[in-house]
Amino acid sequence: MRVAKETVVAIEYTLKDDQGNIIDASGDRGPMEYLHGAQNIIPGLEQGVDGLVAGDTKSVLVPPQLGYGEYSEKLLQLVPLNAFGANTPQIGMRFHAETNLGMRVLTIKKIEGEEVTLDGNHELAGKTLHFDIKVVSVRAAELTELSHGHPHQSGGCCGGGGCGSGESSSEGGCCSTGEASEGGCCSSEEGASAGGCCSTEQPVAQKQGGCGSAGCGCSA
Numbered sequence: 339m340r341v342a343k344e345t346v347v348a349i350e351y352t353l354k355d356d357q358g359n360i361i362d363a364s365g366d367r368g369p370m371e372y373l374h375g376a377q378n379i380i381p382g383l384e385q386g387v388d389g390l391v392a393g394d395t396k397s398v399l400v401p402p403q404l405g406y407g408e409y410s411e412k413l414l415q416l417v418p419l420n421a422f423g424a425n426t427p428q429i430g431m432r433f434h435a436e437t438n439l440g441m442r443v444l445t446i447k448k449i450e451g452e453e454v455t456l457d458g459n460h461e462l463a464g465k466t467l468h469f470d471i472k473v474v475s476v477r478a479a480e481l482t483e484l485s486h487g488h489p490h491q492s493g494g495c496c497g498g499g500g501c502g503s504g505e506s507s508s509e510g511g512c513c514s515t516g517e518a519s520e521g522g523c524c525s526s527e528e529g530a531s532a533g534g535c536c537s538t539e540q541p542v543a544q545k546q547g548g549c550g551s552a553g554c555g556c557s558a
């Protein structure tokens with residue numbers, strides 16, 4: 339079976355930057371599974387996988403506009419330190435928040451006096467991505483997968499990501515559909531430091547938002 343719309347595809351991949359540094363790899367996590375044609379992964383990678391069959395390997399070059407977009411200064415914003423309430427902001431901490439561009443993952447970029455600079459750019463914005471991929475399997479998607487817009491194989495809706503494990507769910511954690519401005523996944527003690535949804539544990543090839551690709555909420 340060839341990779342096409344409405345197939346569930348598992349790929350192994352290594353992602354490098356322009357200098358050849360490895361940014362991410364499926365490695366120990368195992369293959370990344372996604373629903374093809376459902377915008378689960380960045381467009382450039384999806385285009386690169388299209389039409390392949392299991393066993394195929396390929397190098398896929400993804401320019402920023404087909405990856406995580408160009409870096410935009412407009413996505414930087416200043417907020418007062420006291421906006422964090424009882425939480426202590428730290429540089430590099432990430433959380434979901436509502437912005438004038440919709441839900442974004444914001445990274446704390448700078449803390450200066452009473453001012454905190456938040457960066458709404460994806461960490462890979464502006465970067466050309468070099469993927470080496472191998473197609474592990476291709477299968478037809480189940481009807482429920484099509485209706486949910488994501489695969490259901492490897493551990494339910496969140497697909498082995500850090501969500502659904504409890505801690506942050508009560509206040510709109512990473513698996514919620516929004517309203518996380520007062521308790522995004524990194525606001526709980528565990529979220530920020532120990533591999534919550536906002537950490538780099540998430541496969542980099544998946545698009546941000548919700549739990550990896552999916553935006554959860556299904557019981558499958």
Ligand SMILES: [Zn+2]
Nearest residue numbers: 486495556558
């Ligand atoms: Zn689902």
